[in-house]
Amino acid sequence: MVETIVLEPRSWVSAHADYLYNYAFARLDHEEQARDLVQETFLAALERLDQFKGRSSERTWLTAILKFKIIDVYRKRNSGLQTERVDREPEQEFFEADNGHWKEEYSPRPLGAGREDALGVEDSDPLADKELTSILQRCLQKLPALWYSVFTMKHMEEEATDKILQELKLTSSNFWVIIHRAKLNLRACIQKAWL
Amino acid sequence: MGVIKKIQYNCRHATYLIEKRQHVRLTLRERIELAIHLSGCSVCRLFQKQSRMINKMIKGVFRAKEEEGRRLDEDFKRTMQRQIDERLNK
Structure with a gap:
């Protein structure tokens, strides 16, 4: 006999609230928003208890509901940016306009500079470097909301690209342009802070 | 300029x-x-190396954040518990 999982809403708070909170906070970087989404998730789940099929765990089911709510927040954060025209080409900042060559001041340089070569050597472990990690975090926060959402979804959820496009209402060429821009900015920001 | 150039x-x-x-x-x-x-x-070979490294780091940063073990405020938890109980008792 297959054991079906039964929901126990009265124990949700003690069993899952902290987990869901950490999940939301990691993606939103905002305590209050993360907290509110946990609450909204529980209430939404109560409304659709009958839709739970018992095939996934309670936590997986609740997390799926939370995920939709996080995407909603991304969408709202981005709505102010939807008018930003992708063809303004801010990456021109990094390259010569006529031939696309790196501009001297933005040209990537090895980030070793006398210390452990954290971003230059393949087999070093950059995560072990606390300073580099905190620089990365600061630089991530400087990204525009849309770029941050795309990045977070791509790197955290390993979400299929077409699903991200659908959720954030982007075309695929815009998607690559955003990924490209975000990375150029992020890398330049790290280099500037590091060297 | 030629294509290759x-x-x-x-x-x-x-x-x-x-x-x-x-x-x-x-x-x-x-x-x-x-x-x-x-x-x-x-220069672009170096960019490629650094770009891959950054992707790896981003993943690590997010994972670490998820595992930070933050805890929700107890008062807030009690409020949620009350809301859930109320709705179930309706």
Whole structure:
């Protein structure tokens, strides 16, 4: 006999609230928003208890509901940016306009500079470097909301690209342009802070 | 400027392909363009190395954040518990 999982809403708070909170906070970087989404998730789940099929765990089911709510927040954060025209080409900042060559001041340089070569050597472990990690975090926060959402979804959820496009209402060429821009900015920001 | 020269100089296009390649398979034409460019451009080879490293770090940063073990405020938990109980008792 297959054991079906039964929901126990009265124990949700003690069993899952902290987990869901950490999940939301990691993606939103905002305590209050993360907290509110946990609450909204529980209430939404109560409304659709009958839709739970018992095939996934309670936590997986609740997390799926939370995920939709996080995407909603991304969408709202981005709505102010939807008018930003992708063809303004801010990456021109990094390259010569006529031939696309790196501009001297933005040209990537090895980030070793006398210390452990954290971003230059393949087999070093950059995560072990606390300073580099905190620089990365600061630089991530400087990204525009849309770029941050795309990045977070791509790197955290390993979400299929077409699903991200659908959720954030982007075309695929815009998607690559955003990924490209975000990375150029992020890398330049790290280099500037590091060297 | 000839076609080859254009590819050799265009770091902007090459870095675009480097990013794209980390997520999807490039077309044959794109693969050839990138190979030609990278064979002559050490700056973009360095960019590629750093870009991959950054992707790895981003994943690590987010994972670490998820495992930080933050706890929700107890008062807030009690409020949620009350809301759930109320709705179930309706």
